[in-house]
Amino acid sequence: MQKGEKRVLVVDDDEAIRTLVLTILRRREMPVDTAKNGQEAIQKLGECTYSVLLLDLMMPVLSGWGVLEHLETIESSRRPIVIVLTAGSESRKFNPDLVIGSIRKPFDVELLNDMVTGCIAIITQREQLSSCPPAESDEGKRWHRS
Numbered sequence: 001m002q003k004g005e006k007r008v009l010v011v012d013d014d015e016a017i018r019t020l021v022l023t024i025l026r027r028r029e030m031p032v033d034t035a036k037n038g039q040e041a042i043q044k045l046g047e048c049t050y051s052v053l054l055l056d057l058m059m060p061v062l063s064g065w066g067v068l069e070h071l072e073t074i075e076s077s078r079r080p081i082v083i084v085l086t087a088g089s090e091s092r093k094f095n096p097d098l099v100i101g102s103i104r105k106p107f108d109v110e111l112l113n114d115m116v117t118g119c120i121a122i123i124t125q126r127e128q129l130s131s132c133p134p135a136e137s138d139e140g141k142r143w144h145r146s
Contacts, residue, residue: 006051006120007031011041011067012085013059017105021054021085024109025116038062042070045080052119053080054112058088071098081119 008030010021018034025032035041039062057064071079084102
């Protein structure tokens with residue numbers, strides 16, 4: 001992965017969904033990894049820094065809810081932005097500090113592209129702002145007419 005490159009992790013127990021999302025995002029030249037359950041996702045999150053996490057909620061071994069609980073233990077500056085992929089209508093509310101939105105399966109390819117691209121843009125903008133020197137303040141300056 002090149003410096004500054006934004007990596008996506010797709011977590012879904014359905015191989016067809018993982019393959020479809022992987023194909024869609026690779027067409028946009030995004031680096032993508034996949035995990036088939038929450039336990040595998042947590043392992044990958046410990047090995048690599050991801051910018052965006054596309055997360056199914058209902059999976060064997062460890063559900064997406066378990067992954068969200070794990071993410072709450074990670075420093076917020078190191079957490080990926082989470083987009084939930086779900087086939088059901090979830091009655092539990094998502095923590096807005098973790099989940100930026102959700103996409104209902106079957107999903108619209110353009111919506112998925114737009115959401116991931118938007119997340120990448122948000123992250124890039126945050127990085128640019130954090131790398132800027134402090135803004136100059138007008139406080140204490142006197143303006144004079146010439």
